[in-house]
Amino acid sequence: MNNTVVFFIGVLLTSRLFSETFGIIPKAIDVIDIIIIPLLLIFCLIQRRIKSNDSIMFRRVKSLTVVFIIISCVSIVVNWDRVFMGPAYLFVFGILEGPLLYIALNILINNKEDLICKMFNFYKSIIAIEIVAIVFVSLPAFILTQDPDKVSGTFGNNCYQFSVLLTIMGGFCLGEYYLQKRKSLFYLAALLLFLITFILLQYRTALPVFFMSFTIAFVMLYGRKFIRLSAILMIVGLGLGYGMSYISSSEVDLKYDDLLILAADPSVVLNYGKVKSYVNTWSMYEEYPYMAIIGSGPGTFVSRANYTFTIELSSSKSKGVGLILQSVFGNKNYYTDVQINYILPLYSMEALFGSVQINNPNSSILANAAEVGIAGLLTICILYGTLIRYCIRFLQYAKFKKDETLIPLSTSLFVSSTYFVFIFPLDNYMEIARVSLPIWLLFWVVSNKVEIDRNADRNKFLENINAIHNK
Secondary structure, three states: OHHHHHHHHHHHHHHHHHHHHOOOOOHHHHHOHHHHHHHHHHHHHHOOOOOOOOOHHHHHHHHHHHHHHHHHHHHHHHOOOOOOHHHHHHHHHHHHHHHHHHHHHHHHOOOHHHHHHHHHHHHHHHHHHHHHHHHHHHHHHHHHHOOHHHOOOOOOOOHHHHHHHHHHHHHHHHHHHHHOOOOHHHHHHHHHHHHHHHHHHOOHHHHHHHHHHHHHHHHHHHOOOHHHHHHHHHHHHHHHHHHHHHHHHOOOOOOOHHHHHHHHOHHHHHHOHHHHHHHHHHHHHHHOOOHHHHOOOOOOOOOHHHHHHHHHHHHOOOOOOHHHHHHHHOOOOOOOHHHHHHOHHHHOOOOEOOEOHHHOOOOHHHHHHHHOHHHHHHHHHHHHHHHHHHHHHHHHHHHHHOOOOHHHHHHHHHHHHHHHHHOHHHOOHHHOHHHHHHHHHHHHHHHHHHHHHHHHHHHHHHHHHHHHHHO
């Protein structure tokens, strides 16, 4: 089972390099999660747990997951006339895919220390793989085409999704450098490469969150050690400054000057789709008051599931997994009345600063608020609030223990989960497997490593007490 988990996450993170960038394997491999996660859940149902020693954290994640499923089922029943089961299932599955993986692994994995060790080595390997992909595939393609979508490592045509993996790898490198081991300079160079890569992929709206996540991690790790922290920041700053000055003097236009223009007049965004989508959702609430509580139904409004079954399915059969969906669910019209009235008009709005992202109404926050209502959104907020709270605790514990395995893993988890949560308003990232699953898998690894260490400390303490008592 442990090797299967490592193989699964490896395929998930690298398949698009071969299916989209090189086009040498079928696109079906990109949806391997739709097969693997349900299989793991089936194994959970048939496996008998002799003794239950679930942690409070595990029970909380499991309870919130069940609550969200119940809310989604109620929303389906209430909105039965407009809900299609294909998009509805894909929405619920996409939102809960990460938590379900976490729950399944807690039930199925017996040799947890073995999987923790394997995953630690896996993250080292994926850093090396992505460095090769960036240096020899992404950067040459970007230089030739000036297309930021090419700066995507092993993520094919999805550079924005790749940004989350950059935070996972960057956080790991930061933790390794904090340990000051023999290879610390390699990890510092890798961290610098990942920061530059993020700048080149031009995810301008996520830029502040990206650097904020690393900055908070820096402060949590180094505390008052300002001399060492200043040295790191100086090296990174000089490297980024030199790189940006070189790029600015060349013909490459990264368009970050647009952020300064936007800062001078922020009100301009009020006229574009990303903001209007929230205004339109409020209008939907006013027309259908019950939707404020329970939503318009899973997969009916602005979720990735809805987009996949409507816009993506009808726009190009060669793009994405449209043909696969048609073969499973049939070729139907999955558009709903609320989507047509409130969301579709936003896709036709003109670009702002040369980018269509500002008119993209897709948002994990909005999808939950609109399709399963405030009840569903509140449940998800509590779930991810729990995730962030434990991430902070784990990093503090790792720093206290000075564990050489736990510090890189917990730093990676904190940086990536913080970035992940703060970009929820920008797109439907919560429903994207290759974005959410690596973070929840990392959460499983770190939480179980902490639990194992604490149990070992507790047992050692009891042994010492018994030894003193016997004397």
